[in-house]
Amino acid sequence: MVIRDEAEAEILRLHQVEKWPVGTIAAHLQVHHSVVTRVIASGGAPPARPQRSARIDAYVPFIVDWLRRYPGLLSSRLYQMCRERGYRGSADHFRHMVARHRPPRRVEAFLRTTALPGEHGQVDWAHFGKIKIGRAERPLLAFVCVLSYSRRIFLRFFLGQRIENFLRGHVAAFAAFGGVPRVLLYDNLKSAVLDRRGDAILFNPRLVHFSMHYHFEIRPAAVARGNEKGRVERAIGYARTSFWPARQWGDLDDLNAQAAAWCAGEASERPWPDDKRKTVATAFAEEQSRLLALPENSYETEEVVSAKVGKTPHVRFEGNDYSVPHTLVRQVVEVRATLERVRILSAGKVEAEHARSFDRGLVIEDPLHTAELKKSKGEARKHRALDRLAQSAPSAQPIFTLLAQAGANLGRSTQHFLELLDAFGAVELELAMREALADGRVLASDVRKLLEARRRAAGGSPQALVDLPDDARVRDLVVRPRDLGCYDQLLRSDEEVRDAGAN
Known part of the structure; x- marks a missing residue:
């Protein structure tokens, strides 16, 4: 059998270097053992000293084949695979046998990166667990920005990694640095990169618009290349070990004040990695003048969402209900929120403003909105009462005109006239009102005297006024009279029984 030169070379290597026996080589290369012996x-090499056969020899070709296809396959998994095939070693x-046959791993070498002053910065989020605010549990994240040349760190904490918080972190970092680096390097986080297919990258449009305002270049790090953003990764690790342990703080503002003091103090006084004779603060002083100048106006980082006012005059935002004027019920409004305030706008006009809460399930109300709602309810009730009086007694309209001219309390007068309507009926009230208008006496007490006088003249008893609730089910209730003749029949029956007993 004739075989290729590559196969002969492999036979010689396995025999002389790996010390494989002839049968193992033949099984692995799928050739006859006589061919292996001939090669x-x-x-011309001296025959290898025969070795004692071992249990694993029959499995070596299987192991080598799987390691060739999957170099990272764990030896524990290979062991289970061989156990399933009968291996009992x-x-x-x-x-140890797997380690001998595993192909060597290719180790990638990296170039040491250098940065010019003011040229580069690196940005990333870091998770620091969760915190409780009232009944809410919010994620605590740190926005970290590092200037690549001086290693000056900016650290600020936020409750969540919304794009607005991401941009707020940038604005605060630029203000702390006193300028903007020309290039900012990002990991493939959603705040910066929405989608990526090889070299085709879809950046977050909010970040793109933000970069246009500050004139810096967005540059994403390559996939699986942690060395490209090593400075910000080391800064996060430094913050976890130097700033965060045993840190005591009252609220988020207190925590951020401590973080700013740490960045300007301890973090800036550490040795500069490129020259241990300098500090980070010294290198930053050299770099600061090379940064891009800040624009005259800061970037607007409000959260903007649309919301619909429900049946009650409230707008829900991040789990809390904020009050609005009752005239906005069932309308769509715009909610604009900073970290401190929540504004509700309709047609570009600010209709309500509240202090922002990061709790959940709260109803945050402006007392003015509540007062206006109650007032509108009272006005509505008054109008309904006047309509009822006008429909029942047309003379009520001129009477109320005279009362208004006299400066009387119209609300109380309305209540008194409604009581008279319920007690005496619409016909009697209208007649009394006409008589009152003719005499020029239009107070409710005057009309009541006329009503009682007419009732006495008709032989009736004085009317006891009953305060009925403003409910149609009560006011419009009709009681049908019943024939009581059956009771008279019962009485006559009882008298006949008594008379019969007496006889």
């Missing part, structure tokens, strides 16, 4: 003999010996 070894023709190679020890796990330790198997692990």
Whole structure:
């Protein structure tokens, strides 16, 4: 059998270097053992000293084949695969055999990156657990920005990684640095990169618009290249070990004040990695003048969402209900929020403003909105009462005109006239009102005297006024009279029984 030169070379290597026996080589290369023997003999190399066969010898070709296809396959998994195929050797010996045949890993070498002053910065989020605010549990995240040349760190904490918080972190970092680096490097986080397919990158449009305002370049780090953003990764690790442990703080403002003091103090006084004779603060002083100048106006970082006012005059935002004027019920409004305030706008006009809460399930109301709602309810009730009086007694309209001219309390007068309407009926009230208008006496007390006088003249008893609730089910209730003749029949029956007993 004739074989290729590559196969002969592999036979010689396995026999002389790996010390494989002839049968193992033949099984692995799928050739006859006589061919292996001939190649070894023709190679001029001294025959290898025969070795004692081992249990694992039959599994070596299987192991080599799987390691060739999957170099990272764990030896524990390979051991289970061989156990399923009948291998009964020890796990330790198997692990040593796998290590001997595993192909060497290719180690990638990285270039040491250098940065010019003011040229680069690196940005990332870091998670620091969760915090409780009232009934809400909010994620605590740190926005970290590092200037690549001086290693000056900016650290600020936020409750969540919304894009607005991401931009707020940038604005605060630029203000702390007194300028803007020309290039900012980002990991593939959603705040910066929405989608990526190889070299095709879809950046977050809010970040793109933001970069246009500050004139810096957005540059994403390559996938699986942590070395490209090593400065910000080391800064996050430094903050976790130097700033965060055993840190006591009252609220988020207190925590950020401490973080700013740490950045300007301890973090800036550490040795500069490129020259241990300098500090980070010294290198930053050299770099600061090379940064891009800040624009005259800061970027607007409000959160803007649309919301619909429900049946009650409130708008829900991040789990809390904020009051609005009752005239906005069932309308769509715009909510604009900073970290401190929440504004509700309709047609570009600010209709309500509240202090922002990061709790959940709260109803945050402006007393003015509540007062206006109650007032509108009272006005509505008064109008309904006047309409009822006008429909029942047309003379009520001129009477109320005279009362208004006299400066009387119209609300109380309305209530008194409604009581008279319920007590005496619409016909009697209208007649009394006409008589009152003719006499020029239009107070409710005057009309009541006329009503009682007419009732006495008709032989009736004085009317006891009953305060009925403003409910149609009560006011419009009709009681049908019943024939009581059956009771008279019962009385006559009882008298007949008594008379019969007496006889």
